[in-house]
Amino acid sequence: xxxxxxxxxxxxxxxxxxxxxxxxxxxxxxxxxxxxxxxxxxxxxxxxxxxxxxxxxxxxxxxxxxxxxxxxxxxxxxxxxxxxxxxxxxxxxxxxxxxxxxxxxxxxxxxxxxxxxxxxxxxxxxxxxxxxxxxxxxxxxxxxxxxxxxxxxxxxxxxxxxxxxxxxxxxxxxxxxxxxxxxxxxxxxxxxxxxxxxxxxxxxxxx
Numbered sequence: 001x002x003x004x005x006x007x008x009x010x011x012x013x014x015x016x017x018x019x020x021x022x023x024x025x026x027x028x029x030x031x032x033x034x035x036x037x038x039x040x041x042x043x044x045x046x047x048x049x050x051x052x053x054x055x056x057x058x059x060x061x062x063x064x065x066x067x068x069x070x071x072x073x074x075x076x077x078x079x080x081x082x083x084x085x086x087x088x089x090x091x092x093x094x095x096x097x098x099x100x101x102x103x104x105x106x107x108x109x110x111x112x113x114x115x116x117x118x119x120x121x122x123x124x125x126x127x128x129x130x131x132x133x134x135x136x137x138x139x140x141x142x143x144x145x146x147x148x149x150x151x152x153x154x155x156x157x158x159x160x161x162x163x164x165x166x167x168x169x170x171x172x173x174x175x176x177x178x179x180x181x182x183x184x185x186x187x188x189x190x191x192x193x194x195x196x197x198x199x200x201x202x203x204x205x206x207x
Contacts (some may be wrong), residue, residue: 006136010145013132017153019187020089020124021053023160025180026167029119030161033110045111046161052116054154057129061146064130073133076201083194084128089124090191093184096177120157124187131194 030049034042060067068078076086128148136142167174 004141005143005148006142006145009132009136009142012151013129013149014152016128016132016190017125017149018156019183019190020086020122020128021120021153021157022093022183023153023156024167024171025093025183026120026157026178027159027164028176030115030164033115034133038056042164043162045115046158046164048079048111049115049120049161050093050154052112053120053125053157054150056117056121057125057150061129061133061150064126064133068130068134076125076205078199079131079194079201080135080198082131083126083191085122085189086187086194089122090184090188093180093187096166096180103136109171148170 030046034045036046068075129146132146132149133143136146171179
């Protein structure tokens with residue numbers, strides 16, 4: 001199986017999405033948005049938000065290439081713009097200046113907007129998933145690897161929201177902040193690497 005599925009691509013895609021979607025950092029956001037809900041409503045919101053985020057990202061993963069082709073956007077251009085976008089997301093994680101959500105008593109509305117999208121399936125995660133497809137060789141093994149990474153990160157997100165109360169109690173405010181800052185630092189490094197690769201690709205194309 002390891003000869004068929006690109007484990008490196010799968011792990012890289014999962015790790016990139018992990019630092020962007022930030023499951024530990026999702027915990028306090030989820031608790032804030034669902035503060036007026038019962039336990040059953042909170043569990044339903046976690047499930048619905050995960051499904052919404054998975055559906056949005058999967059759609060762009062499957063059809064992102066066609067969108068780029070229709071708009072005549074090259075892979076280096078996507079990498080450079082995606083790197084800039086991820087760098088902005090990283091800055092928000094590092095500085096803690098992300099927009100604070102407001103609580104809601106409606107589980108369905110919270111699950112769809114803003115939790116499912118754009119907080120979970122935001123521009124950064126969408127671009128990262130599209131970049132993973134663009135950087136793969138298009139083989140069945142690579143597609144399976146990306147698919148498994150998408151499923152795995154959404155399972156982690158669901159677990160983080162499903163057991164948000166327990167995780168927040170264990171990590172505390174300080175632990176959650178620390179994990180979020182580390183994720184921002186790693187995401188900034190990924191963004192810079194993407195932009196550097198895009199610049200070198202542009203230079204090679206001109207040369």
